[in-house]
Amino acid sequence: MPTVTQSPYTPEQVKVWLRGLLTLAWADGNFDDDEKSLIASITEDELAPGLDFDHFEPVTPDEVAQVLGDDPAMGENFLRMAVMVALADGVYSVEEDTQIQALCAALKLQETVLNSVRSTLYSLKPENDQLAAGLRPPAQGKLDPLKPAREWLDQLEVHDPRLARFVCKLIPSQCPFERDVVLFKKKLVHIPPMCKINPLYEQLVGLRFRALSYLADDCGEDVTPLL
Structure with missing residues (x-):
């Protein structure tokens, strides 16, 4: 039987936290039926049953x-998770960065680490229709501009079962397969497997593991369905 774990957050804080992550999840406007189904399954018990995506009101940075x-x-813990949500699909877009900057300003936090994350911004190479080199890990022996971001994101701890379940469902348990981004039946870009292009993939995996451990060890939940 699951253990009743006292969350450090109020129900209102958890709700606005999840609304903020959900708002960020479609900040780039690329929110298809599959993604709607995924978010619905994540939030149906945690945010609001029967969530109406057509009338969902995005949260504002000031409200957060x-x-x-x-x-x-x-x-800062919320901002860390917001960055993780932005990175979960392997692409950190300009639209997501704009949202996160606004959240950072509203929360009166320093942007120093975000400057490191911003080096992974998504763009296209017209000549080969591939993701920009900025998404690739640094070559061996080179300075790692993402080191501050890695260390900052690794400090993210999960202390609420609803947020932990959100993380476990949002971050895939295995490296997602490569895919094509298609708009109006025209391929815009080919995206290789996320573990190959996302230099912060290990941080995502680490967060998922910490969330699973929290649910299993602190909350006494059966995490088998999340594996």
């Missing part, structure tokens, strides 16, 4: 800041 309060630790 107002509900989460002036606790810098809570704000």
